[in-house]
Amino acid sequence: MAVDTLEAALQNNLSTDVDVAAITTHVNSRGVSREHIFPVYAQASAVQPYIIYRRTSTRRDRIHSGTGLTGLSSAVFSVICWAQTQNVAKDLAQKVRARLDGAGKGGVDWDSIIVNGVMVTGDDDVFEQYPEIIEKQLYGRELTVEIRYEE
Numbered sequence: 274m275a276v277d278t279l280e281a282a283l284q285n286n287l288s289t290d291v292d293v294a295a296i297t298t299h300v301n302s303r304g305v306s307r308e309h310i311f312p313v314y315a316q317a318s319a320v321q322p323y324i325i326y327r328r329t330s331t332r333r334d335r336i337h338s339g340t341g342l343t344g345l346s347s348a349v350f351s352v353i354c355w356a357q358t359q360n361v362a363k364d365l366a367q368k369v370r371a372r373l374d375g376a377g378k379g380g381v382d383w384d385s386i387i388v389n390g391v392m393v394t395g396d397d398d399v400f401e402q403y404p405e406i407i408e409k410q411l412y413g414r415e416l417t418v419e420i421r422y423e424e
Contacts, residue, residue: 276385279422283420284326285384286383287369288310293365293369297324309321309323310326311326321361322361324355326350326353327350328348332347344424345422346422347419347422350420351416352416353399354366355401356413357410366396366414369416375392377389377420378390380423383422386422386423390421391419391421392418393416393418395416396415397414398413398414398415399414401413
């Protein structure tokens with residue numbers, strides 16, 4: 274399926290990974306299966322575990338001779354794996370890392386976006402607690418992911 278944004282290509286890439294989908298796919302009360310990978314935010318009612326991703330920066334390469342852009346860019350994403358326990362959040366983050374880190378070597382087509390390399394450059398623990406719902410607390414593992422791609 275062709276997509277027109279790197280964000281959509283990233284979401285498709287994660288949702289087609291068997292190990293990631295095994296954790297993030299949930300069946301609702303009507304028996305409908307849905308994967309829980311969200312751009313930017315998830316509603317407080319979202320079923321865990323889930324993934325939130327957002328682009329945090331973009332750098333476009335320029336030719337130093339002043340002739341313009343090379344057509345190559347780097348986008349940095351925050352990919353946060355949320356769950357009700359720290360162990361599940363870490364396990365999901367490890368599966369995301371396994372899927373992404375080192376991908377795209379030599380130029381790989383991600384749903385019509387040419388990716389030239391993916392690096393997971395960092396990870397941090399994060400925590401969220403909803404004061405209005407004392408028993409609702411979420412553990413997360415935030416991955417910093419840099420994607421080199423052709424614009």
